[in-house]
Amino acid sequence: MSLTVSHMVRPPAVVSIAGSDPSGGAGIQADLKTFGALGAYGMSVLTALTAQNTIGVQKVLPIDSEFVAAQLDSVTSDVRVDGVKIGVLGSAGVAEVIRPTLLHMRDRGVPIVLDPVLVATSGDRFGDASVTSALRDLLSVVSVVTPNLSEAAALTATPVATDERGMRDQARSLLDLGAPAVLIKGGHLDGDAVDLWVDAHGFERFAAPRIPTSNTHGTGCSLSSALVALRPQRPDWHTTVTDAKGWLTDALRAADSLEIGAGHGPVHHFHRWW
Numbered sequence: 001m002s003l004t005v006s007h008m009v010r011p012p013a014v015v016s017i018a019g020s021d022p023s024g025g026a027g028i029q030a031d032l033k034t035f036g037a038l039g040a041y042g043m044s045v046l047t048a049l050t051a052q053n054t055i056g057v058q059k060v061l062p063i064d065s066e067f068v069a070a071q072l073d074s075v076t077s078d079v080r081v082d083g084v085k086i087g088v089l090g091s092a093g094v095a096e097v098i099r100p101t102l103l104h105m106r107d108r109g110v111p112i113v114l115d116p117v118l119v120a121t122s123g124d125r126f127g128d129a130s131v132t133s134a135l136r137d138l139l140s141v142v143s144v145v146t147p148n149l150s151e152a153a154a155l156t157a158t159p160v161a162t163d164e165r166g167m168r169d170q171a172r173s174l175l176d177l178g179a180p181a182v183l184i185k186g187g188h189l190d191g192d193a194v195d196l197w198v199d200a201h202g203f204e205r206f207a208a209p210r211i212p213t214s215n216t217h218g219t220g221c222s223l224s225s226a227l228v229a230l231r232p233q234r235p236d237w238h239t240t241v242t243d244a245k246g247w248l249t250d251a252l253r254a255a256d257s258l259e260i261g262a263g264h265g266p267v268h269h270f271h272r273w274w
């Protein structure tokens with residue numbers, strides 16, 4: 001018996017420029033799982049290899065920035081890209097080599113989400129002062145930046161926010177530094193998990209119930225990837241953030257059913273399927 005393909009599908013094709021997590025819960029691996037779970041075709045450009053697991057980050061090996069550029073060129077010279085997520089940079093040089101492509105995509109209206117990864121859930125650091133400064137330089141090139149509290153503090157060179165007012169002030173400072181929009185994440189505060197969207201028009205609060213789990217490895221990676229996967233499938237950023245956060249909250253709710261690793265386990269990216 002032969003199968004006939006009755007129609008072709010052109011899903012949103014989105015690319016993550018980020019580091020690898022061999023334990024599968026964060027980085028490129030979390031990004032690809034998220035893209036697939038949310039109906040996007042996922043592609044990846046590796047900036048760094050890490051040796052890490054649910055307990056912590058043991059080693060980081062940055063990829064040569066020219067090779068990062070070559071990977072991105074291979075993707076963009078062939079596939080029309082509908083969304084970009086940037087995670088771990090690996091080195092300041094990576095920001096420089098990807099910048100021209102990002103500018104070109106921005107001019108085409110492609111959504112670009114920058115997750116300025118500097119600190120992992122385990123507390124390990126991913127970048128030195130030169131990476132922080134390279135991330136600052138990228139702010140004006142992207143559509144939205146999604147820092148957690150310590151990353152917002154590092155980028156604005158101010159103390160870590162302890163409440164929503166502090167989060168809003170820091171997000172406004174990131175607008176002053178050139179970001180068109182900021183989604184600052186309050187996952188590390190107590191109470192409801194509140195993220196604030198701040199742009200030139202004002203601010204909006206996105207709140208979700210706090211899920212009582214320690215399996216939060218990769219939450220930030222998965223949220224930024226969900227934004228990239230969903231934006232081409234939604235009419236605006238408001239519905240994109242609402243649906244991405246709703247999906248992540250459900251992934252956190254199902255996380256304890258996975259039993260992966262001895263530390264902070266991953267969220268359940270495929271909670272809608274199994």
Ligand SMILES: Nc1ncnc2c1ncn2[C@@H]1O[C@H](COP(=O)(O)OP(=O)(O)O)[C@@H](O)[C@H]1O
Nearest residue numbers: 148185186187188193194209210211219220223
């Ligand atoms: N226990 C939790 N319950 C519900 N949402 C959470 C929880 N922990 C984090 N989040 C949400 O996960 C996303 C990632 O936030 P955060 O943990 O602050 O970032 P990062 O993973 O970059 O450190 C945010 O939307 C945050 O509100």
Ligand SMILES: Cc1ncc(COP(=O)(O)O)c(N)n1
Nearest residue numbers: 019026027121218219220221
């Ligand atoms: C390669 C890589 N990229 C990013 C993170 C951050 O993870 P989180 O989303 O838990 O902050 C990580 N642990 N590893």
